Amino acid sequence: MTDWTDPDTFAQALEEVETKEKGNCFEDFEEGDLVEHDPGLTLTEWGNEQWMSQTLNHDPAYWRTDAADARGFDEPPIHPDYLTAATLGITVEDLSEKGGYFLGRTDVRFPEAPVYAGTELHVESEVVNCATSSSRPEYGIVSWRTRGTDAETGDVLCSYERTNMIPRREPMATDGSGAATADEDGDDEPDLPEEFVAPEGGYYEDFVAALEQAADGNAAVAYRHERGRTQDDVTVASLPLATLNTAKQHHNVDVMADSPSGDIVTYGDVTRSTALGHARSDERTWREVGFDDESFHTFVAVGDTVYAFTRVIAAEDDASSDAAGTVTFEHIAFNQDDDPVYSGTRTAEVRKRSN
Numbered sequence: 491m492t493d494w495t496d497p498d499t500f501a502q503a504l505e506e507v508e509t510k511e512k513g514n515c516f517e518d519f520e521e522g523d524l525v526e527h528d529p530g531l532t533l534t535e536w537g538n539e540q541w542m543s544q545t546l547n548h549d550p551a552y553w554r555t556d557a558a559d560a561r562g563f564d565e566p567p568i569h570p571d572y573l574t575a576a577t578l579g580i581t582v583e584d585l586s587e588k589g590g591y592f593l594g595r596t597d598v599r600f601p602e603a604p605v606y607a608g609t610e611l612h613v614e615s616e617v618v619n620c621a622t623s624s625s626r627p628e629y630g631i632v633s634w635r636t637r638g639t640d641a642e643t644g645d646v647l648c649s650y651e652r653t654n655m656i657p658r659r660e661p662m663a664t665d666g667s668g669a670a671t672a673d674e675d676g677d678d679e680p681d682l683p684e685e686f687v688a689p690e691g692g693y694y695e696d697f698v699a700a701l702e703q704a705a706d707g708n709a710a711v712a713y714r715h716e717r718g719r720t721q722d723d724v725t726v727a728s729l730p731l732a733t734l735n736t737a738k739q740h741h742n743v744d745v746m747a748d749s750p751s752g753d754i755v756t757y758g759d760v761t762r763s764t765a766l767g768h769a770r771s772d773e774r775t776w777r778e779v780g781f782d783d784e785s786f787h788t789f790v791a792v793g794d795t796v797y798a799f800t801r802v803i804a805a806e807d808d809a810s811s812d813a814a815g816t817v818t819f820e821h822i823a824f825n826q827d828d829d830p831v832y833s834g835t836r837t838a839e840v841r842k843r844s845n
C-alpha cells in the first residue's frame with residue numbers, strides 16, 4: 491500500500507498533482523469587467539483600534555467619547571485609514587492575490603458623514619485599464635475602480651482607483667524601453683528651493699502663515715516628523731490579514747523568497763497609514779477629505795523603519811465646518827536609508843485655532 495507520507499513519495503505526489511490556484515492573472519481581466527467581492531467585512535471597534543494603535547494614529551476623536559462628541563460624532567468612528575485598508579483588503583482575493591505589487595492609487599474619497607463600528611461593508615470593483623509593462627514582461631498593469639458601500643443603506647463609504655502589477659501567464663516580448671535610469675536620463679541634479687519653512691503649530695492658521703512666509707522667497711513649507719515605526723510581524727502579516735487581505739506578499743515567506751522582493755513586505759496601506767499617523771501627530775486634523783497620486787516606490791519589509799516627510803501645498807478657507815480650513819499636503823514615507831517608499835497628496839480639513 492502506498493505510504494503517502496513517505497518523504498520521497500510525497501515529494502513526487504506534490505510535483506505531479508494539480509494545484510488549485512487562487513487569484514487571477516493579467517489575462518483574466520478585461521476592461522469593463524465588474525467584480526463583487528464576496529467576503530464583505532463588518533467594521534469593528536477591535537479592528538479599528540488594532541489598526542490605529544499599530545500605525546500610530548492616536549487622534550483622540552477616534553478613541554474617546556468626549557473628543558468624538560466635540561468633533562460632532564455620536565461615538566468614536568471608524569478611522570478613514572482603516573476603512574480604506576479594509577475596502578482594499580477584501581478585494582485582494584479576486585484582484586491581486588496572484589502576486590502583483592500594489593503600485594499606486596488615486597481619487598480616494600470619503601463622504602462627510604462618519605462611519606461607525608458595526609457597519610457591514612460591501613465592496614465591488616470595475617476593471618478600468620489593462621496595460622502591458624514595457625520594463626517587466628512577466629507582468630501586466632491593471633487598474634480598478636473600487637467602491638465600498640454600507641451593505642444596509644447602499645451609501646458609498648470609500649472609493650478609489652488603484653493600480654497593481656499583475657503576473658501574466660505568458661511573458662510578453664518587449665524592447666526594454668521602460669528600463670531607463672536617472673543616470674541614463676542625465677537628470678539626477680536635485681532641484682530644491684533655497685529655504686524650508688515649518689509651520690509653528692498644527693492648526694490651520696499655522697499652515698496659512700507658513701505658506702505666506704514661503705511665498706516671499708524661494709522657499710517651500712516642508713518638514714520631517716520625528717517618529718518612526720519599525721516593521722514587525724504585526725504590521726507586516728497581522729494587520730493585512732485582519733482586513734481579509736490574502737496577498738501572499740504579506741504572510742507567505744516561502745513563496746516570497748522567489749519574488750522580486752525576496753521576502754514578505756508590508757501592505758501598502760500599513761506603510762501609508764503609518765506615515766500619515768506620524769504626520770497627523772503634528773497637526774490638528776479635523777476630517778480627511780481624500781488622497782490622490784499615491785505611489786509605492788520600493789518595498790518595506792520586517793526590520794525596516796517607516797518615517798514621514800510632509801510638504802504643504804495649499805490652504806483654503808472652504809472646509810465643510812467653520813471650525814476648520816482645508817489643507818493640501820504631499821506626504822512622503824521613507825525608510826531608515828532615507829529612500830522614499832510611498833508618496834501621495836492628501837486633502838484634509840484642519841482645525842482652526844480660533845474655534
Ligand SMILES: C/C(=C\C(=O)SCCNC(=O)CCNC(=O)[C@H](O)C(C)(C)COP(=O)(O)OP(=O)(O)OC[C@H]1O[C@@H](n2cnc3c(N)ncnc32)[C@H](O)[C@@H]1OP(=O)(O)O)C(=O)O
Nearest residue numbers: 586592593594623624625653668737757758786787788789
Ligand atoms: C495591497 C497589495 C499588495 C501590497 O500592498 S504590496 C506592498 C506595497 N507595494 C510595494 O511595496 C511595491 C513598491 N514598488 C516597488 O518596489 C517597485 O515599484 C517595483 C514593484 C519593484 C517595480 O519597480 P520597477 O523599478 O521595476 O518599475 P516601476 O516602479 O517603474 O514600475 C513598473 C511599471 O509599472 C508602472 N507604474 C508604476 N507605478 C504606477 C502607477 N501608480 N500607476 C500606473 N502605472 C504605474 C511603471 O510606469 C512601469 O511601467 P513600464 O511600462 O515602464 O514597465 C495587493 O496585492 O493588492
